[in-house]
Amino acid sequence: MDALLSSAEEELYVLDCMAHFMVFMAACTFVTLLFENVPYGRYASSKYGAPVNAxxxxxxxxxxxFLLPLCLILWTSSSKTSLLPNRLLIAMYFCHYVQRSLIYPFLIRGGKSTPFASFILAFVFCTYNGYMQIRYLSHFAEYPVDWITHPCFLAGSVLWLVGWVVNVHSDHILRNLRKPGETGYKIPTGGMFEYVSGANFLGEITEWAGFALAGHSVHSSAFAIFTTVVLTSRAVATTKKLLLGTIKGDIREAFLLTT
Known part of the structure:
Protein backbone atom coordinates (compact mmCIF):
# COMPACT_ATOMS: atom_id res chain seq x y z
CA MET A 1 0.00 0.00 0.00
CA ASP A 2 2.92 2.33 0.69
CA ALA A 3 3.93 1.95 -2.96
CA LEU A 4 0.45 2.79 -4.26
CA LEU A 5 -0.08 6.02 -2.34
CA SER A 6 2.21 9.03 -2.46
CA SER A 7 2.02 9.95 1.22
CA ALA A 8 0.84 8.87 4.65
CA GLU A 9 -1.72 11.66 4.56
CA GLU A 10 -3.19 10.26 1.36
CA GLU A 11 -3.46 6.77 2.83
CA LEU A 12 -5.10 8.08 6.00
CA TYR A 13 -7.60 9.90 3.79
CA VAL A 14 -8.34 6.61 2.00
CA LEU A 15 -8.82 4.84 5.34
CA ASP A 16 -11.21 7.59 6.46
CA CYS A 17 -13.15 7.22 3.20
CA MET A 18 -13.34 3.47 3.76
CA ALA A 19 -14.83 4.07 7.19
CA HIS A 20 -17.42 6.54 5.90
CA PHE A 21 -18.31 4.15 3.08
CA MET A 22 -18.88 1.40 5.66
CA VAL A 23 -21.32 3.67 7.50
CA PHE A 24 -23.09 4.32 4.19
CA MET A 25 -23.27 0.57 3.54
CA ALA A 26 -24.65 0.08 7.06
CA ALA A 27 -27.50 2.47 6.18
CA CYS A 28 -28.18 0.61 2.92
CA THR A 29 -28.04 -2.72 4.75
CA PHE A 30 -30.47 -1.45 7.38
CA VAL A 31 -33.04 -0.64 4.69
CA THR A 32 -32.48 -3.96 2.92
CA LEU A 33 -32.88 -5.96 6.12
CA LEU A 34 -36.29 -4.44 6.71
CA PHE A 35 -37.48 -6.69 3.88
CA GLU A 36 -35.04 -9.61 3.91
CA ASN A 37 -33.25 -11.65 6.58
CA VAL A 38 -29.50 -12.13 6.43
CA PRO A 39 -29.31 -15.27 4.26
CA TYR A 40 -27.32 -17.76 6.29
CA GLY A 41 -28.09 -20.38 8.94
CA ARG A 42 -31.82 -20.97 9.34
CA TYR A 43 -32.49 -18.24 6.77
CA ALA A 44 -30.26 -19.72 4.07
CA SER A 45 -31.85 -19.79 0.62
CA SER A 46 -30.85 -21.34 -2.69
CA LYS A 47 -31.68 -18.08 -4.48
CA TYR A 48 -28.43 -16.67 -3.08
CA GLY A 49 -26.27 -19.29 -4.74
CA ALA A 50 -24.95 -22.79 -4.29
CA PRO A 51 -24.62 -24.03 -0.70
CA VAL A 52 -21.21 -23.98 0.96
CA ASN A 53 -20.42 -26.25 3.90
CA ALA A 54 -20.96 -24.25 7.09
CA PHE A 66 -6.95 -12.62 10.91
CA LEU A 67 -4.32 -13.24 8.22
CA LEU A 68 -4.33 -9.85 6.49
CA PRO A 69 -3.93 -7.86 9.75
CA LEU A 70 -1.22 -10.31 10.84
CA CYS A 71 0.68 -9.62 7.61
CA LEU A 72 0.26 -5.87 8.14
CA ILE A 73 1.80 -6.18 11.59
CA LEU A 74 4.66 -8.51 10.64
CA TRP A 75 5.63 -7.39 7.14
CA THR A 76 5.19 -3.63 7.17
CA SER A 77 6.82 -0.87 9.18
CA SER A 78 4.21 -0.61 11.91
CA SER A 79 5.32 2.62 13.53
CA LYS A 80 2.46 2.81 16.06
CA THR A 81 2.53 -0.75 17.40
CA SER A 82 5.10 0.22 20.02
CA LEU A 83 2.48 2.41 21.73
CA LEU A 84 0.53 0.74 24.55
CA PRO A 85 -3.00 1.95 23.61
CA ASN A 86 -2.48 0.75 20.03
CA ARG A 87 -1.15 -2.61 21.23
CA LEU A 88 -4.12 -3.16 23.53
CA LEU A 89 -6.66 -2.29 20.82
CA ILE A 90 -4.90 -4.54 18.32
CA ALA A 91 -4.91 -7.30 20.95
CA MET A 92 -8.69 -6.91 21.39
CA TYR A 93 -9.18 -7.24 17.65
CA PHE A 94 -6.96 -10.32 17.35
CA CYS A 95 -8.46 -11.97 20.44
CA HIS A 96 -11.84 -11.97 18.69
CA TYR A 97 -10.64 -13.13 15.31
CA VAL A 98 -8.26 -15.83 16.55
CA GLN A 99 -11.28 -17.37 18.25
CA ARG A 100 -13.63 -16.65 15.36
CA SER A 101 -11.43 -17.83 12.50
CA LEU A 102 -9.20 -20.53 14.01
CA ILE A 103 -11.36 -22.04 16.77
CA TYR A 104 -15.07 -21.39 16.26
CA PRO A 105 -15.41 -22.98 12.78
CA PHE A 106 -14.05 -26.30 14.03
CA LEU A 107 -16.51 -26.39 16.92
CA ILE A 108 -19.54 -26.13 14.63
CA ARG A 109 -21.77 -29.18 14.87
CA GLY A 110 -23.67 -29.71 11.65
CA GLY A 111 -25.29 -26.42 10.76
CA LYS A 112 -27.02 -25.41 7.57
CA SER A 113 -24.90 -24.65 4.54
CA THR A 114 -24.12 -21.01 3.71
CA PRO A 115 -25.29 -19.64 0.34
CA PHE A 116 -22.37 -18.76 -1.92
CA ALA A 117 -23.36 -15.07 -2.12
CA SER A 118 -23.37 -14.73 1.67
CA PHE A 119 -20.03 -16.52 1.86
CA ILE A 120 -18.40 -14.17 -0.67
CA LEU A 121 -19.87 -11.03 0.91
CA ALA A 122 -18.59 -12.10 4.33
CA PHE A 123 -15.14 -12.82 2.86
CA VAL A 124 -15.01 -9.37 1.23
CA PHE A 125 -16.19 -7.64 4.42
CA CYS A 126 -13.60 -9.40 6.59
CA THR A 127 -10.84 -8.46 4.15
CA TYR A 128 -12.01 -4.85 3.91
CA ASN A 129 -12.57 -4.35 7.61
CA GLY A 130 -9.46 -6.25 8.69
CA TYR A 131 -7.27 -4.00 6.58
CA MET A 132 -9.03 -0.82 7.67
CA GLN A 133 -8.92 -1.53 11.42
CA ILE A 134 -5.36 -2.78 11.73
CA ARG A 135 -3.75 -0.50 9.15
CA TYR A 136 -5.17 2.47 11.03
CA LEU A 137 -4.15 1.19 14.47
CA SER A 138 -0.68 0.08 13.42
CA HIS A 139 0.27 3.08 11.27
CA PHE A 140 -1.86 6.13 12.08
CA ALA A 141 -3.74 6.04 15.39
CA GLU A 142 -2.36 8.47 17.94
CA TYR A 143 -3.61 8.67 21.51
CA PRO A 144 -2.70 10.84 24.50
CA VAL A 145 -0.01 9.41 26.77
CA ASP A 146 -2.59 8.74 29.50
CA TRP A 147 -5.23 7.29 27.14
CA ILE A 148 -5.30 3.87 28.82
CA THR A 149 -6.53 5.55 32.02
CA HIS A 150 -9.11 7.68 30.22
CA PRO A 151 -12.75 6.83 31.11
CA CYS A 152 -13.54 6.12 27.42
CA PHE A 153 -10.75 3.56 27.17
CA LEU A 154 -11.52 1.96 30.52
CA ALA A 155 -15.27 1.73 29.91
CA GLY A 156 -14.72 0.55 26.34
CA SER A 157 -12.29 -2.15 27.44
CA VAL A 158 -14.71 -3.45 30.05
CA LEU A 159 -17.55 -3.48 27.51
CA TRP A 160 -15.34 -5.30 25.02
CA LEU A 161 -14.37 -7.96 27.57
CA VAL A 162 -17.95 -8.48 28.77
CA GLY A 163 -19.19 -8.70 25.18
CA TRP A 164 -16.46 -11.17 24.20
CA VAL A 165 -17.22 -13.44 27.16
CA VAL A 166 -20.98 -13.30 26.51
CA ASN A 167 -20.44 -14.04 22.83
CA VAL A 168 -18.18 -17.04 23.39
CA HIS A 169 -20.31 -18.44 26.23
CA SER A 170 -23.54 -18.02 24.25
CA ASP A 171 -22.02 -19.85 21.27
CA HIS A 172 -21.10 -22.67 23.66
CA ILE A 173 -24.70 -22.89 24.87
CA LEU A 174 -26.03 -22.97 21.30
CA ARG A 175 -23.59 -25.72 20.27
CA ASN A 176 -24.77 -27.88 23.16
CA LEU A 177 -28.46 -27.08 22.78
CA ARG A 178 -29.31 -30.58 21.54
CA LYS A 179 -27.90 -33.89 22.67
CA PRO A 180 -26.38 -36.23 20.05
CA GLY A 181 -29.14 -37.55 17.79
CA GLU A 182 -31.70 -35.12 19.19
CA THR A 183 -33.72 -32.99 16.78
CA GLY A 184 -36.59 -30.55 17.00
CA TYR A 185 -37.23 -27.08 18.31
CA LYS A 186 -35.42 -26.05 21.50
CA ILE A 187 -35.10 -22.70 23.24
CA PRO A 188 -31.60 -21.88 24.56
CA THR A 189 -31.35 -21.28 28.29
CA GLY A 190 -28.59 -20.28 30.68
CA GLY A 191 -26.18 -17.36 30.66
CA MET A 192 -27.52 -14.24 29.00
CA PHE A 193 -30.18 -16.33 27.25
CA GLU A 194 -32.10 -16.01 30.51
CA TYR A 195 -32.56 -12.33 29.67
CA VAL A 196 -32.43 -12.02 25.87
CA SER A 197 -33.17 -14.44 23.05
CA GLY A 198 -30.16 -13.38 20.96
CA ALA A 199 -27.47 -13.43 23.63
CA ASN A 200 -24.75 -14.32 21.11
CA PHE A 201 -25.68 -11.31 18.98
CA LEU A 202 -25.87 -9.01 22.00
CA GLY A 203 -22.41 -10.17 23.07
CA GLU A 204 -20.81 -9.32 19.73
CA ILE A 205 -22.61 -5.98 19.47
CA THR A 206 -21.41 -5.08 22.98
CA GLU A 207 -17.91 -6.24 22.15
CA TRP A 208 -17.48 -3.99 19.12
CA ALA A 209 -19.29 -1.07 20.77
CA GLY A 210 -16.68 -1.28 23.53
CA PHE A 211 -13.90 -1.51 20.94
CA ALA A 212 -15.25 1.63 19.26
CA LEU A 213 -15.43 3.50 22.57
CA ALA A 214 -11.88 2.50 23.50
CA GLY A 215 -10.53 3.15 20.01
CA HIS A 216 -12.27 6.50 19.62
CA SER A 217 -12.01 6.59 15.83
CA VAL A 218 -14.34 6.72 12.83
CA HIS A 219 -12.90 3.37 11.75
CA SER A 220 -13.81 1.45 14.90
CA SER A 221 -17.14 3.30 15.10
CA ALA A 222 -18.03 2.34 11.53
CA PHE A 223 -17.37 -1.32 12.35
CA ALA A 224 -19.53 -1.11 15.47
CA ILE A 225 -22.37 0.53 13.53
CA PHE A 226 -22.28 -2.04 10.73
CA THR A 227 -22.16 -4.93 13.22
CA THR A 228 -25.08 -3.49 15.18
CA VAL A 229 -27.23 -3.13 12.06
CA VAL A 230 -26.63 -6.68 10.83
CA LEU A 231 -26.81 -8.47 14.17
CA THR A 232 -29.78 -6.50 15.48
CA SER A 233 -31.74 -7.56 12.40
CA ARG A 234 -30.66 -11.14 13.00
CA ALA A 235 -31.62 -10.93 16.69
CA VAL A 236 -35.08 -9.55 15.88
CA ALA A 237 -35.69 -12.34 13.35
CA THR A 238 -34.52 -14.92 15.89
CA THR A 239 -36.81 -13.50 18.58
CA LYS A 240 -39.79 -13.65 16.22
CA LYS A 241 -39.02 -17.27 15.43
CA LEU A 242 -38.65 -18.15 19.11
CA LEU A 243 -41.98 -16.48 19.91
CA LEU A 244 -43.65 -18.30 17.03
CA GLY A 245 -42.16 -21.59 18.16
CA THR A 246 -43.32 -20.96 21.74
CA ILE A 247 -46.84 -20.12 20.57
CA LYS A 248 -46.97 -23.26 18.43
CA GLY A 249 -45.70 -25.30 21.35
CA ASP A 250 -48.35 -23.86 23.67
CA ILE A 251 -51.08 -24.55 21.09
CA ARG A 252 -49.84 -28.12 20.62
CA GLU A 253 -49.76 -28.69 24.37
CA ALA A 254 -53.25 -27.25 24.82
CA PHE A 255 -54.53 -29.47 22.02
CA LEU A 256 -53.02 -32.58 23.63
CA LEU A 257 -54.56 -31.68 26.97
CA THR A 258 -58.02 -31.34 25.47
CA THR A 259 -57.94 -34.56 23.42
Missing amino acids: RFAWFVQELPA
Missing part, protein backbone atom coordinates in the same frame (compact mmCIF):
# COMPACT_ATOMS: atom_id res chain seq x y z
CA ARG A 55 -17.66 -25.16 8.74
CA PHE A 56 -15.66 -24.49 5.56
CA ALA A 57 -17.53 -21.22 4.93
CA TRP A 58 -16.95 -19.84 8.43
CA PHE A 59 -13.26 -20.76 8.35
CA VAL A 60 -12.50 -19.29 4.92
CA GLN A 61 -14.66 -16.16 5.18
CA GLU A 62 -13.29 -15.17 8.59
CA LEU A 63 -9.66 -16.03 7.85
CA PRO A 64 -8.79 -12.75 6.02
CA ALA A 65 -9.80 -10.82 9.15
Whole structure:
Protein backbone atom coordinates (compact mmCIF):
# COMPACT_ATOMS: atom_id res chain seq x y z
CA MET A 1 0.00 0.00 0.00
CA ASP A 2 2.92 2.33 0.69
CA ALA A 3 3.93 1.95 -2.96
CA LEU A 4 0.45 2.79 -4.26
CA LEU A 5 -0.08 6.02 -2.34
CA SER A 6 2.21 9.03 -2.46
CA SER A 7 2.02 9.95 1.22
CA ALA A 8 0.84 8.87 4.65
CA GLU A 9 -1.72 11.66 4.56
CA GLU A 10 -3.19 10.26 1.36
CA GLU A 11 -3.46 6.77 2.83
CA LEU A 12 -5.10 8.08 6.00
CA TYR A 13 -7.60 9.90 3.79
CA VAL A 14 -8.34 6.61 2.00
CA LEU A 15 -8.82 4.84 5.34
CA ASP A 16 -11.21 7.59 6.46
CA CYS A 17 -13.15 7.22 3.20
CA MET A 18 -13.34 3.47 3.76
CA ALA A 19 -14.83 4.07 7.19
CA HIS A 20 -17.42 6.54 5.90
CA PHE A 21 -18.31 4.15 3.08
CA MET A 22 -18.88 1.40 5.66
CA VAL A 23 -21.32 3.67 7.50
CA PHE A 24 -23.09 4.32 4.19
CA MET A 25 -23.27 0.57 3.54
CA ALA A 26 -24.65 0.08 7.06
CA ALA A 27 -27.50 2.47 6.18
CA CYS A 28 -28.18 0.61 2.92
CA THR A 29 -28.04 -2.72 4.75
CA PHE A 30 -30.47 -1.45 7.38
CA VAL A 31 -33.04 -0.64 4.69
CA THR A 32 -32.48 -3.96 2.92
CA LEU A 33 -32.88 -5.96 6.12
CA LEU A 34 -36.29 -4.44 6.71
CA PHE A 35 -37.48 -6.69 3.88
CA GLU A 36 -35.04 -9.61 3.91
CA ASN A 37 -33.25 -11.65 6.58
CA VAL A 38 -29.50 -12.13 6.43
CA PRO A 39 -29.31 -15.27 4.26
CA TYR A 40 -27.32 -17.76 6.29
CA GLY A 41 -28.09 -20.38 8.94
CA ARG A 42 -31.82 -20.97 9.34
CA TYR A 43 -32.49 -18.24 6.77
CA ALA A 44 -30.26 -19.72 4.07
CA SER A 45 -31.85 -19.79 0.62
CA SER A 46 -30.85 -21.34 -2.69
CA LYS A 47 -31.68 -18.08 -4.48
CA TYR A 48 -28.43 -16.67 -3.08
CA GLY A 49 -26.27 -19.29 -4.74
CA ALA A 50 -24.95 -22.79 -4.29
CA PRO A 51 -24.62 -24.03 -0.70
CA VAL A 52 -21.21 -23.98 0.96
CA ASN A 53 -20.42 -26.25 3.90
CA ALA A 54 -20.96 -24.25 7.09
CA ARG A 55 -17.66 -25.16 8.74
CA PHE A 56 -15.66 -24.49 5.56
CA ALA A 57 -17.53 -21.22 4.93
CA TRP A 58 -16.95 -19.84 8.43
CA PHE A 59 -13.26 -20.76 8.35
CA VAL A 60 -12.50 -19.29 4.92
CA GLN A 61 -14.66 -16.16 5.18
CA GLU A 62 -13.29 -15.17 8.59
CA LEU A 63 -9.66 -16.03 7.85
CA PRO A 64 -8.79 -12.75 6.02
CA ALA A 65 -9.80 -10.82 9.15
CA PHE A 66 -6.95 -12.62 10.91
CA LEU A 67 -4.32 -13.24 8.22
CA LEU A 68 -4.33 -9.85 6.49
CA PRO A 69 -3.93 -7.86 9.75
CA LEU A 70 -1.22 -10.31 10.84
CA CYS A 71 0.68 -9.62 7.61
CA LEU A 72 0.26 -5.87 8.14
CA ILE A 73 1.80 -6.18 11.59
CA LEU A 74 4.66 -8.51 10.64
CA TRP A 75 5.63 -7.39 7.14
CA THR A 76 5.19 -3.63 7.17
CA SER A 77 6.82 -0.87 9.18
CA SER A 78 4.21 -0.61 11.91
CA SER A 79 5.32 2.62 13.53
CA LYS A 80 2.46 2.81 16.06
CA THR A 81 2.53 -0.75 17.40
CA SER A 82 5.10 0.22 20.02
CA LEU A 83 2.48 2.41 21.73
CA LEU A 84 0.53 0.74 24.55
CA PRO A 85 -3.00 1.95 23.61
CA ASN A 86 -2.48 0.75 20.03
CA ARG A 87 -1.15 -2.61 21.23
CA LEU A 88 -4.12 -3.16 23.53
CA LEU A 89 -6.66 -2.29 20.82
CA ILE A 90 -4.90 -4.54 18.32
CA ALA A 91 -4.91 -7.30 20.95
CA MET A 92 -8.69 -6.91 21.39
CA TYR A 93 -9.18 -7.24 17.65
CA PHE A 94 -6.96 -10.32 17.35
CA CYS A 95 -8.46 -11.97 20.44
CA HIS A 96 -11.84 -11.97 18.69
CA TYR A 97 -10.64 -13.13 15.31
CA VAL A 98 -8.26 -15.83 16.55
CA GLN A 99 -11.28 -17.37 18.25
CA ARG A 100 -13.63 -16.65 15.36
CA SER A 101 -11.43 -17.83 12.50
CA LEU A 102 -9.20 -20.53 14.01
CA ILE A 103 -11.36 -22.04 16.77
CA TYR A 104 -15.07 -21.39 16.26
CA PRO A 105 -15.41 -22.98 12.78
CA PHE A 106 -14.05 -26.30 14.03
CA LEU A 107 -16.51 -26.39 16.92
CA ILE A 108 -19.54 -26.13 14.63
CA ARG A 109 -21.77 -29.18 14.87
CA GLY A 110 -23.67 -29.71 11.65
CA GLY A 111 -25.29 -26.42 10.76
CA LYS A 112 -27.02 -25.41 7.57
CA SER A 113 -24.90 -24.65 4.54
CA THR A 114 -24.12 -21.01 3.71
CA PRO A 115 -25.29 -19.64 0.34
CA PHE A 116 -22.37 -18.76 -1.92
CA ALA A 117 -23.36 -15.07 -2.12
CA SER A 118 -23.37 -14.73 1.67
CA PHE A 119 -20.03 -16.52 1.86
CA ILE A 120 -18.40 -14.17 -0.67
CA LEU A 121 -19.87 -11.03 0.91
CA ALA A 122 -18.59 -12.10 4.33
CA PHE A 123 -15.14 -12.82 2.86
CA VAL A 124 -15.01 -9.37 1.23
CA PHE A 125 -16.19 -7.64 4.42
CA CYS A 126 -13.60 -9.40 6.59
CA THR A 127 -10.84 -8.46 4.15
CA TYR A 128 -12.01 -4.85 3.91
CA ASN A 129 -12.57 -4.35 7.61
CA GLY A 130 -9.46 -6.25 8.69
CA TYR A 131 -7.27 -4.00 6.58
CA MET A 132 -9.03 -0.82 7.67
CA GLN A 133 -8.92 -1.53 11.42
CA ILE A 134 -5.36 -2.78 11.73
CA ARG A 135 -3.75 -0.50 9.15
CA TYR A 136 -5.17 2.47 11.03
CA LEU A 137 -4.15 1.19 14.47
CA SER A 138 -0.68 0.08 13.42
CA HIS A 139 0.27 3.08 11.27
CA PHE A 140 -1.86 6.13 12.08
CA ALA A 141 -3.74 6.04 15.39
CA GLU A 142 -2.36 8.47 17.94
CA TYR A 143 -3.61 8.67 21.51
CA PRO A 144 -2.70 10.84 24.50
CA VAL A 145 -0.01 9.41 26.77
CA ASP A 146 -2.59 8.74 29.50
CA TRP A 147 -5.23 7.29 27.14
CA ILE A 148 -5.30 3.87 28.82
CA THR A 149 -6.53 5.55 32.02
CA HIS A 150 -9.11 7.68 30.22
CA PRO A 151 -12.75 6.83 31.11
CA CYS A 152 -13.54 6.12 27.42
CA PHE A 153 -10.75 3.56 27.17
CA LEU A 154 -11.52 1.96 30.52
CA ALA A 155 -15.27 1.73 29.91
CA GLY A 156 -14.72 0.55 26.34
CA SER A 157 -12.29 -2.15 27.44
CA VAL A 158 -14.71 -3.45 30.05
CA LEU A 159 -17.55 -3.48 27.51
CA TRP A 160 -15.34 -5.30 25.02
CA LEU A 161 -14.37 -7.96 27.57
CA VAL A 162 -17.95 -8.48 28.77
CA GLY A 163 -19.19 -8.70 25.18
CA TRP A 164 -16.46 -11.17 24.20
CA VAL A 165 -17.22 -13.44 27.16
CA VAL A 166 -20.98 -13.30 26.51
CA ASN A 167 -20.44 -14.04 22.83
CA VAL A 168 -18.18 -17.04 23.39
CA HIS A 169 -20.31 -18.44 26.23
CA SER A 170 -23.54 -18.02 24.25
CA ASP A 171 -22.02 -19.85 21.27
CA HIS A 172 -21.10 -22.67 23.66
CA ILE A 173 -24.70 -22.89 24.87
CA LEU A 174 -26.03 -22.97 21.30
CA ARG A 175 -23.59 -25.72 20.27
CA ASN A 176 -24.77 -27.88 23.16
CA LEU A 177 -28.46 -27.08 22.78
CA ARG A 178 -29.31 -30.58 21.54
CA LYS A 179 -27.90 -33.89 22.67
CA PRO A 180 -26.38 -36.23 20.05
CA GLY A 181 -29.14 -37.55 17.79
CA GLU A 182 -31.70 -35.12 19.19
CA THR A 183 -33.72 -32.99 16.78
CA GLY A 184 -36.59 -30.55 17.00
CA TYR A 185 -37.23 -27.08 18.31
CA LYS A 186 -35.42 -26.05 21.50
CA ILE A 187 -35.10 -22.70 23.24
CA PRO A 188 -31.60 -21.88 24.56
CA THR A 189 -31.35 -21.28 28.29
CA GLY A 190 -28.59 -20.28 30.68
CA GLY A 191 -26.18 -17.36 30.66
CA MET A 192 -27.52 -14.24 29.00
CA PHE A 193 -30.18 -16.33 27.25
CA GLU A 194 -32.10 -16.01 30.51
CA TYR A 195 -32.56 -12.33 29.67
CA VAL A 196 -32.43 -12.02 25.87
CA SER A 197 -33.17 -14.44 23.05
CA GLY A 198 -30.16 -13.38 20.96
CA ALA A 199 -27.47 -13.43 23.63
CA ASN A 200 -24.75 -14.32 21.11
CA PHE A 201 -25.68 -11.31 18.98
CA LEU A 202 -25.87 -9.01 22.00
CA GLY A 203 -22.41 -10.17 23.07
CA GLU A 204 -20.81 -9.32 19.73
CA ILE A 205 -22.61 -5.98 19.47
CA THR A 206 -21.41 -5.08 22.98
CA GLU A 207 -17.91 -6.24 22.15
CA TRP A 208 -17.48 -3.99 19.12
CA ALA A 209 -19.29 -1.07 20.77
CA GLY A 210 -16.68 -1.28 23.53
CA PHE A 211 -13.90 -1.51 20.94
CA ALA A 212 -15.25 1.63 19.26
CA LEU A 213 -15.43 3.50 22.57
CA ALA A 214 -11.88 2.50 23.50
CA GLY A 215 -10.53 3.15 20.01
CA HIS A 216 -12.27 6.50 19.62
CA SER A 217 -12.01 6.59 15.83
CA VAL A 218 -14.34 6.72 12.83
CA HIS A 219 -12.90 3.37 11.75
CA SER A 220 -13.81 1.45 14.90
CA SER A 221 -17.14 3.30 15.10
CA ALA A 222 -18.03 2.34 11.53
CA PHE A 223 -17.37 -1.32 12.35
CA ALA A 224 -19.53 -1.11 15.47
CA ILE A 225 -22.37 0.53 13.53
CA PHE A 226 -22.28 -2.04 10.73
CA THR A 227 -22.16 -4.93 13.22
CA THR A 228 -25.08 -3.49 15.18
CA VAL A 229 -27.23 -3.13 12.06
CA VAL A 230 -26.63 -6.68 10.83
CA LEU A 231 -26.81 -8.47 14.17
CA THR A 232 -29.78 -6.50 15.48
CA SER A 233 -31.74 -7.56 12.40
CA ARG A 234 -30.66 -11.14 13.00
CA ALA A 235 -31.62 -10.93 16.69
CA VAL A 236 -35.08 -9.55 15.88
CA ALA A 237 -35.69 -12.34 13.35
CA THR A 238 -34.52 -14.92 15.89
CA THR A 239 -36.81 -13.50 18.58
CA LYS A 240 -39.79 -13.65 16.22
CA LYS A 241 -39.02 -17.27 15.43
CA LEU A 242 -38.65 -18.15 19.11
CA LEU A 243 -41.98 -16.48 19.91
CA LEU A 244 -43.65 -18.30 17.03
CA GLY A 245 -42.16 -21.59 18.16
CA THR A 246 -43.32 -20.96 21.74
CA ILE A 247 -46.84 -20.12 20.57
CA LYS A 248 -46.97 -23.26 18.43
CA GLY A 249 -45.70 -25.30 21.35
CA ASP A 250 -48.35 -23.86 23.67
CA ILE A 251 -51.08 -24.55 21.09
CA ARG A 252 -49.84 -28.12 20.62
CA GLU A 253 -49.76 -28.69 24.37
CA ALA A 254 -53.25 -27.25 24.82
CA PHE A 255 -54.53 -29.47 22.02
CA LEU A 256 -53.02 -32.58 23.63
CA LEU A 257 -54.56 -31.68 26.97
CA THR A 258 -58.02 -31.34 25.47
CA THR A 259 -57.94 -34.56 23.42
